[in-house]
Amino acid sequence: xxxxxxxxxxxxxxxxxxxxxxxxxxxxxxxxxxxxxxxxxxxxxxxxxxxxxxxxxxxxxxxxxxxxxxxxxxxxxxxxxxxxxxxxxxxxxxxxxxxxxxxx
Numbered sequence: 001x002x003x004x005x006x007x008x009x010x011x012x013x014x015x016x017x018x019x020x021x022x023x024x025x026x027x028x029x030x031x032x033x034x035x036x037x038x039x040x041x042x043x044x045x046x047x048x049x050x051x052x053x054x055x056x057x058x059x060x061x062x063x064x065x066x067x068x069x070x071x072x073x074x075x076x077x078x079x080x081x082x083x084x085x086x087x088x089x090x091x092x093x094x095x096x097x098x099x100x101x102x103x104x
Contacts, residue, residue: 026032065072066079081087 024031028034030038062075064070065075
């Protein structure tokens, strides 16, 4: 029986390869039907990019005021107090423990 099918084996192999390629084109990771999910991912990534651009602009503005040629006393004092844990002499400090987890 194999001897009688021998002339058709290359045609069968090519057909199987074509079926595989066509199925990957339609349903694969970058296939035709996955375009919608890629579009959704693109929208999410664009929103993240916009948020990161806003955050970067804020950080650049803060860094600009911390440079020695353009030093803002208020920002410098705020950063020093935050980093060193200092407060004004007449300020009240309310401390709370963020590590404790109270279960109800």
